[in-house]
Amino acid sequence: MESSDQTSTAELMAKYVSSEMGYGVPKEGWRICLAHEFKEKRKPFQAKDVSLSNIMEHIGLGIRYLKWWYKKTQVEKKAPFIDMFRALPLRQIYGAPLGGIGGGTITRGWRGEFCRWQLNPGMYHYKTVIANQFTVCLRRGGQTVYQQVLSVEHPPALQGWNWGFCGQYAFYHALYPRAWTVYHLPGQNVTLTCRQVSPVIPHDYKDSSLPVAVFVWDVENRNDYDLDVSIMFTLLNGSGHKDDKSGGHWNEPFHLEKEGEAVSGVLLHHCTPVNPYTLCMAAREQPGQEVSHETAFSPKGTCSALWTDLITDGRLDSPTGSSPPTQKGEKVAAALVAKCSVLAQGHSSLEMALAWDMPFIQFGSRDRTHSRRYTRYFGSEGSAGPDLALYALTHYKDWEKKIEEWQRPILQDSSLPSWYKSALFNELYFVADGGTVWVELPEDADVSGGLRSDQGGLPAQPPVIKEYGRFAYLEGQEYRMYNTYDVHFYASFALIMLWPKLALSLQYDIAGSVVQSDPTERLVLMSGRYSAVKTRNVVPHDIGDPDDEPWTRVNAYLIHDTADWKDLNLKFVLQVYRDYHLTQDSQYLSDMWPVCQAVMESEMKFDRDGDGLIENSGYADQTYDGWTVTGPSAYCGGLWLASVCVMCKMARVLGSEDVYQRYRDVLDRGSAAFDKLLWNGQYYNYDSSGRDLSNSVMSDQCAGHWFLRASGLGDGEFQAFPQHKIRSALKSVFDLNVMKFASGQMGAVNGMRPEGVPDRSSVQSDEVWVGVVYGLAATMIHEGMLEEGLQTAEGCYRAVWERLGMAFQTPEAYCEKGIYRSLAYMRPLSVWAMQLALENHVAQTERAREVPDQNEHAQNEPDQ
Structure with missing residues (x-):
């Protein structure tokens, strides 16, 4: 990623990353020099980017939204779930987030900044806290020879410190959930490698919930003399938010010993009235090493005293008492130093941890208090910081072993391109950093509102939720709705493949909401x-806004009445069977079956002419909520037929022959209508309205078939689409939406005209949706179009991560030039659908090889 004038940087990187050096930096992942500057700067989508015809079409929406926005922000003093006037600017700075799943996250940028905060559930702020730094001190023969903040910044604050590390001598490498920053200290013959480890471990439902991260500092001394090396970690009590100055915050040192292990550090108690928390910075006590601290210092002014304290002897004074509570308007920070001796031509390491303990959370309504998942193991008294830190520092090696065992088969597969390996693991950041909450099910909770199984409902507390807790993640950091279901349809592959119990828990919550209603009328x-907030036997759009009360008040989205959306019910049915196929959980399938029948009955009303195929309404009534669709359509019609096919399969599995026959009839009639109304000889038309643009090529036209393939269906008895037509449609999408768009270098545009220009009829038709592209690539791979699938997805990865500087904030959408929309979005987790498709592709290839072998063996058998 270096420019041509940074050849020396590339040489340094090559030299200091070699496997012989032992830093453990993997070959695969996302790597960037700290001196890199992204040339392309983009702006967020704004109203001015809408065409005049679209403005006229949506002028009523604009007026109503403005009134609603004013009331929400100025009267209620709340944050809008989508703020069209305050889109996030692109900051090309983010790195792998810290922390496990559901306990809040802190993002450390690739240049080392602590710069994105999600401690209050689902609510973000984007503030670089300049006091949060690592500093290195080198001493030889009792004299300090080098002391440097490991930051390329030159901030106006803390002028008494030595800032401005030369970024050309360092690089960052991310392979989530780990990251490495390698610093070659100029003129010192010393290399530092900071390894960042978070406990995000597939199929682990304990350690993966912990709000903690470990920093392992490997030090290599290539000099012919010994050195004393100190690493100082400084941390603000707070997160750069205005409540840092609210007063009453205080720090205290601690030392904890358990089972022959010990840690020391500082606790920073952040005492807000709502969701108070404690930050814990800790270092592991090891033979021949020393840990020291400064309990409290003011992070304003030059802060020369702290710098001088370190430079004097490579340690801090370690006062024993607690700091007094801060006054209003005052901030306080703390510092921790770990020190070791490194022999000439030797190597040593220092281990530090950062934990945050916010055991109870309240969402914006303050109606209920929820316990985070990790409190099951570490208690809810608010004093878990030292125990969390000790646990992390004594278990991170085991975490790394499990992470490596999980990632190794993919990383070592030479048939897979390097960019794909980076995309697959690094896009997983959103599982933790998607405003994610993982909480215990309250004792009085009833997921289906009192409706039991014999009434079409569920057990009050399904065992999977009771055992594994409730899980929710945002549609996006800018689109603040939990478990947005039309989007989760794409993202869900990551959960069902890696944390299947969380995927099933989420499904039980959705199913419980399906059978309930909220007749409260509100303006759409x-x-x-x-219209009513929630209609019974209809899948909700989302389970709520973190600034309100998720699970209790669903459908925060009020731009459309989603009871009339065509895709939500279908996506529920498709996910139910996909989940069953991958988990073989018969109880889950049995519990979901009545709900599937209810939502399909609800969906039947959209087949107004009785031909077995549903019709769209003439407005944007599905996940493409800005792209009008009329009559039977490729997207919703395809999802419908796939859902009917799945109903047939589930009926057979559950022995319900009457239901099978009913849906078999619908499938036969609907497939004929779909083919007649939409197939044009090469692909399926966008819709059947006969409008000028109804024959646009939609990149997502095979979404229904994709899910059938992912569920082991799609041919034989359980086939909704002729295979040759699916392959023809995919070839058309590849030739037009991929190769005719941006020279084939940016993925697939949503809509393309058959003459090879983007469909610009809406704000969404000429966008690239990253998560849709990954799903499209998976579909291609399922159909044996491996090279086309990988090439399609590669365009998105390289655009987002390499050209546009959107690492760890992959957006929902971008256009060919100029703009993007909705940073840090859920849908790109669909990259894991590609992995499922690749695994199926390998299995099919192996089976195909076995058949000739068996035939040959049979031919060689002697006649009996």
Whole structure:
């Protein structure tokens, strides 16, 4: 990623990353020099980017949204679930987030900044806290020879410190959930490698919930003399938020010993009235090493005293008492130093941890208090910081072993390109950093509102939720709705493949909401009409806004009345069977079956002419909520047929022959209608309305078939689409939406005209949706179009991670030039659908090889 004038940087990187050096930096992943500057700067989508015709079409929406936005922000003093006036600017700085799943996250940028914070559930702020730094001190013969903040910044604050590390002598490498920063200290013949480890471990439902991260500092001394090396970690009590100055915050040192292990550090108690928490910075006590601290210092002014304290002897004074509570308007920080001796031509390491303990959380409504998942193991008294740190520092090697065992088969597969390996693991950041909450099920909870199984409901507390807790993640950091279901459809592959119990827990919550209703009338911003918040036997759009009360008040999205959306019910049915196929959980399938029948009955009303195929309504009534669709359509019609096919399969599995026959009839009639109305000889038309643009090529037209393939279906008895037509459609998408768009270098545009220009009829038709592209690539791979699938997805990865500087904030959408929309979005987790497709592709290839072998063996058998 270096420019041509940075050849020396490339040489340094090559030299200091070699496997012989022992730093453990993997070959695969996302790597960037700390001196890199991204040339392309993009702006977020704004109203001015809408065409005049679209503005006129949506002028009513604009007026209603403005009124609603004013009331929300100025009267209620709340944050809008989508803020069209305050889109996030692109900051090309983010790195792998710290922390496990569901306990809040802190993002450390690739240049070392602590710069993105999600401690309050689902609510973000984007503030670089300049006091949060690592500093190195080198001493020889009792004299300090080098002391440097390991930051390339030159901030106006803390002028008494030595800033401005030369970025050309360092690089960052991410392979989530780990990251490495390698610093070659200029003129010192010393290399530092900071390894960042978070406990995000597939199929682990304990350690993966912990709000903690470990920093392992490997030090290599290539001099012919010994050195004393100190690493100082400084940390603000807070997160750069205005409540850092609210007063009452205080720090205290601690020392903890258990079972022959010991840690020392500082606790930073952040005493806000709502969701108070404690930050814990700790270092592991080891023979021949020394840990020291400064309990409290003011992070304003030059802060020369702290710098001088370190430079004097490579340690801090370690006062014993607690700091007094801060006054209003005052900030306080703390410092921790780990020190070791490194022999000439030797190597040593220092281990530090950062934990944050916010055991109870309240969402914006303050109606309920929830216990985070990790409190099951570490208690809810708010004093878990030292125990969390000790546990992390004594278990991180085991975490790394499990992470390496999980990643190794993919990383060592030479048939897979390097960019794919980086995309697969690094896009997983959103599982933890998607505003994610993982909480214990309250004792009084009833997931289906009192409706039991014999009434079409569920057990009050399904065992999977009771055992594994409730899980929710945002549609996006800018689109603040939990478990947005039309988008989760794409992202869900990551959960069902890696944390299947969380995937099933989420499904039980959705199913419980399906059978409930909320008749409260509210204004729908698009139509200007009033409708019920939640209709019974309809899948909700989302389970709520973290600034309100998720699970209790669903459907935060009020732009459309999603009870009339065509895709939500279908996506539920498809996911139910996909999940069953991958888990073989018969109880889950049995519990979901009545709910599947209910939502399909609800969906039947959209087949207005009785031909077995549903029709769209003439407005944007599915996940493409800005792209009008009329009559039977490729996207929703395809999802419908796939869902009917899945109903047939589930009926057979559960022995319900009457249901099978009913849906078999619908499938036969619907498939004929779908083919007649939409197939044009090469692909399926966008819709059947006969409008000028109804024959646009939609990149997502095979989404239904994709899910059938992912569920082991799609041919034989359980086939909804002729295979040759699917392959023809995919070839058309590849030739037009991929190769005719941006020279084939940016993925697949959502809509393309058959003459080879993007469909610009809406704000979404000429966008690339990264998560849709990964799903499209998976579909191609399922159909044996391996090279086309990989090439399609590669365009997205290289655009987002290499050209646009959107690492660890992959957006929902971007256009060919100029703009992007909705940073840090859920849908790109669909990259894991590619992995499932690749695994199936390998299995099919192996089976195909076995058949000739068996035939040959049979031919060689002597006649009996």
